[in-house]
Amino acid sequence: MLAEIISGLSIGSVYVLLALGFTLTLGVGDMVNLAHGATVVAGMYVVYTLVTALGLNAYVGVVLAGVVCALLSAVVYVVAIVPSRSAGGGHNLQVVYTLVLSSLLVIIFQLVWGGQLVGLPFRQTEPWRILGVPVDPARGIAFFVAVALSAVFMVWLRYSFSGRLMRMTGRYTEGAYAIGVPVQWVFVAVFCLGGAMAGVAGGLLMTIQPVSPTLGFGFLIVALIVSIAARLSMFGVVLVGFFYGIAQAVLNSLIDPSLTSVVIFVAFLAILSIERVVSTTSNRARRA
């Protein structure tokens, strides 16, 4: 059980990072990016290619994955977000556009890297021992990197000038525009930063698991569930993300792995409805 929890913590930390990126785009920028999962996969392939073709260190690859995915997100922004905003279609058009782009990316992955599962070359390493449990060092490093980046991101968004500027521009767009903030560029920055976080999360994932073109959809669902269950609060995302990772690892060891996601999704819907029932009944009680 302890082994599962530790492995859940490491995967959960990556979920936190990718869900933070999604929450930044949706919560701060009010933009929907359903290509977020595919962006994670793009990050994975970047690391895979750099390591296998150029022999680079995987963690250098992780940094470059962030850069590449930021650029990729800039393209997504221009192709999907800009036209949906100018058409006044709101979220619905963004959902359609980014969903299509997501499928397009899957096809491109298939063309470039083939449809098979591929992984980094196996390397014999001495496992770390945590509480007597052997832990793959790659998982340990992924955990620490993801936690550190998430912490830096949250502190930066909350306290730095540029972080506050982003939040204020998202909330009072017209006011920001009126005082000379280059609003359009701030939104581009928000979107690309979200993408970069997905890319880094993908890069870290690549060090601990193989990749195939269609994995992205699963990561998208993770991002959606975590950030909506957390009601777009950054601290909430941290809690729910870790919980998601641990629940997944533990359930996988207890039941048929293909049922794990079913259980988690159903639990998510149940939590949503319970929350709704509680809030409506408490409203009614207050009225009475």
Added chain:
Amino acid sequence: MNVLHRTSTKWLILVVLAGAAFALWPLVGRSVAPTLVNGLVVLFFAYAWNIVGGILGELALSSMLFWGIGSYAMVLSLNAGTGMVLPILGAAVVCAVLGAVIVRAAAALGLTGLYLAVFTLIIYEIAAASVTAIELIGRNEGIIIYELTSVDLAAYLLLGLVFIAIAVNLGILSSPMGRRWLSIKDDATAAQAVGVRVGRERMIAYAISGGLTAIGGGVQAYYLGYAQPETALGIDLLISGILAVFVGGAGTVAGPFIGTVVVFGLEAVAINLSTDIQTSLYAQILQYVVAFAIIWMLSARKGARRGVVGLIKRMLRRISGRSTDPTAAVEEVHVTRAEIAELAKPPAPPSDVPPAVEVIGVSKRFGGLEVLKDVTIAVRPGEIVGLMGPNGAGKTTVCNVITGVIQPDTGSVRVLGDDVTTIPTPLRYTRGVARSFQAARLFTSLTALDNVLVGGANRTRAREVLEEYGLAHVRATAGAQTFVRRLIEICRLVAADKPVLLLDEPLAGLTADQQALVLQSVERLAASGCAVLLIEHLIQSIAPVCHRLIVMADGAVIAEGLPAEVLAQEQVVDAYLGAPLEGAS
């Protein structure tokens, strides 16, 4: 052009096309048939999805669940020897119910827009994930039909289904139901205020769409001879279908067809030229890019949701020289101004007539803010009552309490003598309470005529009223100017002929001439026996037409009586101008 607009012409075209398609199908070569069948699958799916995604305008992503249920039901039933009809009908019924349940659950959770899309996406994911855990339906490998299926029969079935799906779309769009669904897409709150029962309509739409989708899944499985997660629950079909709807024109009859031809046509050609997997992937990329480019170009302007169909309509109008500019209406309205000179205020009804609408002792709190304090208001048939007061006095809240948008904490609302306090908004409309909104809320997907019809008037009456107000030639309502919007809304009220009318600031943003015309129609409505509650803060404008004035301040009624008396009262002047300071003079 006009002939094309007639519904009977559309049905005729559909029947001719269906006949032609069935007659020509045997000529289709063996090599091309599989590609065409794939196209028919996308086409059918697009039409089934258009019902909810296009007409109702909601991004429901759970459709593949219904498709999957249909597919697996077909294979299981054939293998069990229970034939084709049972699984088709069974799955259709099950999925219709399931669709209704899903949208009911989403409504109970208060999910709209993006969150509705995510909710349905996760329901789809639950289905896709659980399929791989069920032994009965072969997990990842799927299940095959043991007996030999007839590919030709399947193709004809699919062809027939496509036309049935088009017929369903056409039937919905040319009926009051389609009008109601489009009005929900534009503005659900305003739709409720004109008597549209949003919850019920949504359930019907999801049920029809879900049932149809299941049938398509079943026939596809019969055609393929198997059902497996990739075909029965793959996301590719969903995305192609949605793309086709958006490219062609969401919520139109021709849209999904045009969209499928554009989206799928390229891929079909490429697949027929080569069987190489690489080529088909490039073809898919090409398909998405072209579709995207089309949506992109169309979305350069607002209202792009109508896709290629919208573009064609705009071009046709430009060629035929018909004006699409709704401002043209105003000039003609000015002609009727001659009548305004004789403002004949109808006499006030005798005081023993029972009120048509009553608000009795209503209070309402929002948290710590008491917005209504024991408010009592009554309006008799044929009476025009002005409800005045400074901003934040609670005028609009009274209006919302009468229409049922807001539930009062205490007190009751009566319409024509019946207590309606607990009755939902759409039913209050059918009982006789009609309202106009502060900023005229038109349904911009509907024409001017449909905007009047959605209020429940019959066609002849609606045309008559539009003619009377000089709006007979106005078609499109998107982008109409304030006065035209206001007039269309008034036409809806006039044509609907409801005994109780609530007009929320009907004069806002109008010139003096336009105000006079609006007030004149208010008087005519009262003369025909309507009880009119006129909410305004332009005192001078409305005082002459009102039989009584009621003044509110800080959520309470502070004065009530004949206009001249009320306006002379000190507390009324204070409420508007502020009380004079002690000692100041």
